[in-house]
Amino acid sequence: MEAFDVARNVISVATGLISIGTMIYVWLTSQSKVNEADIRDLHKKVSEQDGRLQGFENALKNMPDKDTVHDLDMKVSELNGQIRVVSESMKAVERTAQRIENFLLDQAKK
Incomplete structure (x- = not known):
């Protein structure tokens, strides 16, 4: 056992x-x-x-890269300059139109 x-x-x-x-x-x-x-x-x-x-x-x-952004900035600046020139021309046209209108109104009164 x-x-x-x-x-x-x-x-x-x-x-x-x-x-x-x-x-x-x-x-x-x-x-x-x-x-x-x-x-x-x-x-x-x-x-x-x-x-x-x-x-x-x-x-x-x-x-866009920095050169592209710079070119775009330059073009926007150029457009702003052109808009200023056009704005000045439009003022001259506005003054001429005002003078013509005044002339025509004076002629109508006579």
Whole structure:
């Protein structure tokens, strides 16, 4: 019976070790599944951010550079100067039209 008791003790210890090993394996794999879900979420967020970054890069490519903006500023300044000249000419035309109107009104009174 002594061999039977030793075998039973060995089996009992082996069963305990297997149980502890199983618990450790379950604990490690459960953490792995949580980490896998976290990694999947992070991958999804990185993909979304990559899409947004591509949008910003495309928008930036289509924006004018400093030379183009400077040229546009110069052309607007030139147009403002031309508008001032036209405005002065229009004042002269307005004065002439006023004189003609006054002349015609004086002629109508006579």
